[in-house]
Amino acid sequence: MAKIALITGATAGIGEACAELFARENYNLVLTGRRLDRLEKLAGRLNKKHNTEVAVCAFDVRDREQVISNFENLPAKWKKVDVLINNAGLSQGLDPIQNGNLDDWDTMIDTNIKGLLYVSKVVSNWMIANGKGHIVNIGSIAGKEVYPNGNVYCASKHAVDALNKGMRIDLVQHGIKVTAIHPGAVETEFSEVRFKGDKERAKKVYDGFDPLMAEDIAETIWFVVSRPKHVNINDLLIMPTAQANATTIVRK
Structure with a gap:
């Protein structure tokens, strides 16, 4: 029986790349994201290319009720999740604290912290019932250091770092693995989202x-x-080889 990976934020970037790789490795997939059209297109491509079974759930991880209802309404076979990749996350704006946009703050905190918690709450209980599982939390170099104008985004990723450690302690007795991956500069839609569609910036x-x-x-x-x-x-x-820390990048 194929293993199952549940990937949040699967419509682009790291989430989409994970879906492609895990499908190649013969996993069946539960893919979540806000853009149903992208999820369905990705699911169709992976099914055709790898013969992968895919369940899609279109919702915003910030909405607790949507998270719970979408997951609980999945057929029982999809709740045998072996790997959860908590990838959904974003940054909004790059302003000093005194000029910060309150809506941006709410979006980052609700997505990066609360969204991760809502998903993990449901899926960790499935894993406990199944007696196995591995949770992978996508953090950031911003969860290890703070850089100018990164204030709230950095705080949200510091929270992911702390939650990862807490999950590891709480779930170790159930045989569930917990890992955090903290990337530096990754070229995805991240900066475009941060700068609200300003592709040039x-x-x-x-x-x-x-x-x-x-x-x-x-x-x-x-x-x-x-x-x-x-x-x-x-x-x-x-x-990246050219990056030493959050602010030191050697450019040609």
């Missing part, structure tokens, strides 16, 4: 060096998940 973030790609993170997640049963990688920080 987003592109400049990655000028002059080779950033990580979504596939690099997906391959790292696969490495972590494919370790032997007795091995858990608690915490992993991955950067």
Whole structure:
């Protein structure tokens, strides 16, 4: 029987790359995201290419009731989740604290912290009932250091770092693995979302060096998940070769 991976934020970037890789490795998938059209297109492609069974759930992780109802309404076979990849997350704006947009703050906190919690609450209980599982939380270098104007985004990713440690402690007795992956600069839709559709400003973030790609993170997640049963990688920080920390990037 094929294993099942549940991936949040699967409509683009790291989530989509994970879906592609796990399908290739013969996992069936539960894919979530806000854009149903993208989810259905991805599901169709993976089914055709890899003969992967895919369940799609279109909702916003910020909405607790949507998270619970979508997951609880899945057929029983889809609740045998082996791997949860908590990938849904975003940044909004890049302003000093005194100029911060309150709506941006709410969006980041509700998505990056509360959304991760809502999903993990449901799926961790499935894993406990199943007697196994692996939760992979996508953090950030912003969860390890704070950079200028990153204030609330950094705070939200510091919370992910802390929650990852807390989950590991709480779930270890149930044989459930918990891992955090903290990427540096990854060229996805991240900066475009941060700058609210300003493609030119987003592109400049990655000028002059080779950033990580979504596939690099997906391959790292696969490495972590494919370790032997007795091995858990608690915490992993991955950067482009040109990046030393959140603010030090060597550009050509």
